[in-house]
Amino acid sequence: MKVNLFLSKEVDEPYADIHTNQLTDNISKAISILESEEASEMLAVKKGSDIALLEFSDIYMFRVEDKQVNVYTENTNYLVKKPLYQVEEDLDQSFIRISKTTIVNLKKINRVAPSLKGMMFLELKNGLKDNISRKYLPDFKEALGL
Secondary structure, eight states: OOOOOOOOTTOSSOOOOOOOSSOOHHHHHHHHHHHSGGGGGEEEEEETTEEEEEEGGGOOEEEEETTEEEEEOSSOEEEESSOHHHHHHHOOTTEEEEETTEEEEGGGEEEEEEOGGGOEEEEETTSOEEEEOTTTHHHHHHHHTO
């Protein structure tokens, strides 16, 4: 399925136009999701040529790699077309930026430990690891209530 996204400051409320030669179950599901209030709690991502809708609660981490934003879930990674700062705008307080290139879901953290040069290291419940940079460490500690 081909998907086009158009960003415009002239649009007050987002809307979607779907062009198809037949109404399939997948299109019906997409319409239902887009029309529901839960759509704001979901993110459209790509895996190859497939498009999936992920609930934010299923996302472990967003990380920029090779100039692309990767979205990591428990067992799979996807790509999202938005830059990281735009993704961050849509997230709730469950997510925190830990470096220039990474945002993590606080609910998916397994452990946090000291690392090199004043940084901290974290491991997510799915085994992914990353460093919390000194710049973002105060906000991270505040988010954890430390």
